[in-house]
Amino acid sequence: MTVKAPDELLVCRKVTKRFPGVVALDGVDFDVRRGEIHVLLGENGAGKSTLVKLLSGVHRPDAGTLSLEGRQVAFASPFEAQQAGISTVHQELALVPHLTATENIFLGALPRSRRLSPVIDWRAARLQAQALLDRLGAHVPPDAPVGELSVAQRQLVEIARALRFRSRLLILDEPTSSLSDEEAQTLFRVMRQLADTGVAVVFISHRLADVYAVGERVTVLRDGRKVGTYALREIDEAELIKAMVGREVATQYPRHRAHPGPEVLRVEDLRLPGARHAIGFSLREGEILGLAGLVGSGRTELVRALFGADPMAEGRVWVDGRPVRIRRPGDAIRAGLGFVPEDRKAQGLILGHPVRHNITLAVLHHLVNRLGVVRGGEERRVAGRLIERMNVRLHDDLQPVASLSGGNQQKVVLARWLAGRSRVIVMDEPTRGVDVGARWEIYRLIVELVEQGLGVIIISSELPEVLGLADRILVLREGELAGELPAAQATQEAVMRLAVPAGNRSDVVGGR
Incomplete structure (x- = not known):
């Protein structure tokens, strides 16, 4: 013993x-x-x-x-x-979306009306589920389908399930x-x-x-x-x-020489569905533009509309001074825009495919011969050059991208847009799920890109990250532009004053 x-x-x-x-x-x-x-x-x-x-x-x-x-x-x-x-709540939550909170909490062990009875005692199940959720202070109706809950509420359902086992x-x-x-x-x-x-x-x-x-x-x-x-x-x-x-x-945030060049992107009169007012902004070569705002402020919706992933009610876009019409992601890619989405696994990568194929997705049309067959040697050279440039750690470029760490997966998504010679790269939550060492590498890569003349737009729920990287910050509130701050004037307090509606500012604290 x-x-x-x-x-x-x-x-x-x-x-x-x-x-x-x-x-x-x-x-x-x-x-x-x-x-x-x-x-x-x-x-x-x-x-x-x-x-x-x-x-x-x-x-x-x-x-x-x-x-x-x-x-x-x-x-x-x-x-x-x-x-x-011993109970574990994994990052990828193990819940059944179409079942209720109660059914997920008691999955495989719903209480019975009598011992050995096949009849489920739903009243007892709901009462016990409610007691577990109340213990956590969770405002989750026990009959609510888990698929309709927020991520935070789903996590509390998982923890409630763990408590059921008297963890x-x-x-x-x-x-x-x-x-x-x-x-x-x-x-x-x-x-x-x-x-x-x-x-x-x-x-x-x-x-x-x-x-x-x-x-x-x-x-x-x-x-x-x-x-x-x-x-x-x-x-x-x-x-x-x-x-x-x-x-x-x-240092956590590498500084770059901010010498913005000509305008690389201009957006005018872009209005998101349901918003009362339109949004306009510009981005220059060699500039990092930060988008800040509370959850639900419209940051992600704005850049998805700009990339053609979601519809915009109206708006006009210019890239390198040329007007472009963006109705779908293919239009944005041809115009010179790249997009690193907030959920790289669901929206940015084909997890079962090799690293090489994920990198060359946006330029495959340049890598095929007249018969429509991909030139394997050329694809290998393109992917290999970017793997080396981005310092992607892997055993072989044919290994599934799902086998890479979060930081290396993020580098693969970024490499794809460099392969396509994008002029503007939009990064939504660029370091989510990425460890400290890989964060520094991603920050360094962002700085290298702007110093080579690209324009970069970053969105992060970590306000210090936006403040540490951006040359200018646009603050959104309820789908509309609340204000703009140059880096010299941007503090957590200044950003939050713009981000929070006037009636809710009494106890505002800056982001993590």
Whole structure:
């Protein structure tokens, strides 16, 4: 029997996991205490996901031991881990959209009217689901179809399902990546409430502001090994980043020489469906234009309309001084626009296809012979040149793009538009789900692009990211342009004053 400290809930000792050609975890020690929020941190590929899969019963370690409350355990399946009190809420939520919150919470285990009866006791199911949701402070009707709920509400349904198993350890994998500031604060409140009742929480996030907002201790992994475990109150952000990436990161946002050239994009009288007023703006060569605003302000709708992915009620567009008519994405691509969408997996990549094919999608018409057959050698050269330029880390350009880390997937989407020689690149949430080291690389690439004469538009729910990169910021509110700020005048307070309707400004705090 393993000897444990009085408050230790889970202890991993020297756990190792190997896959063909790679050691994913190499002798890692990890422990979680009752009632603590323990952050698990590391770059993509550091071993976080593998460790979580060992804890949740998806994989078994090749060496080392796992102990729960002092007793050594070896889970053969996720079900065994759940029965032991370990539940995981993955970044890709495992819910059935057309079923209700109640049905998802009790999926496969709906209460029966009598023992061994085939009749489901729906009243008991709703009451128990409501009690679990109330415990989380979730404003979710138990009969609401999950597909109609917000991302934040779906996460609370997943957590409620975990509580149904009387979980003692809750693992949250990137839970804030798609949440607004307000939704994230609600989640943090729930996490603290659970910790106060003795539930241990393992929190995985790439957002360091979130880590410091809610975490108590942090364990850092790098290249499958444990770097260390630290009390967050005793380690600053620079030291934490160095532990993660193995080097000093001098500044979070690289500065570029802002010498805007001729106008590369002009938009006039663009009106989104339902908006009362039209929007107009311009972008110059060598300039980064930021779009800021609250969730629902119309930022994403504006750039999707500009790219032809969604309809615009009306509007006129010029690229390099030439008027263009954009009704569909193909029109935008031919005009010289590229678009990196906020959901790269659903909208930006063909996940089952090779990296090479994903990069050359926008220029295939230039790579076919007279018979319509793709010239493989030319396609390989185009993709290879961009893979090297973008520093995409991979084994082979024919491996599925789904096998890459989030940061490398984002580079592939960006490489596609460089292959097409785009004049303007729009990036919606460019670093969502990307680790600290890969973020720096993406920032550096953005700066390189504008210094080579491209115009870049960025949207980010992380306001400091917009402030750190943009030369000018347009602030949207309710689908309309609320104001424009040059970089020298742009602060979180100035942006939020424009973004928030006048009657709601009393307690405004800047974005994460």
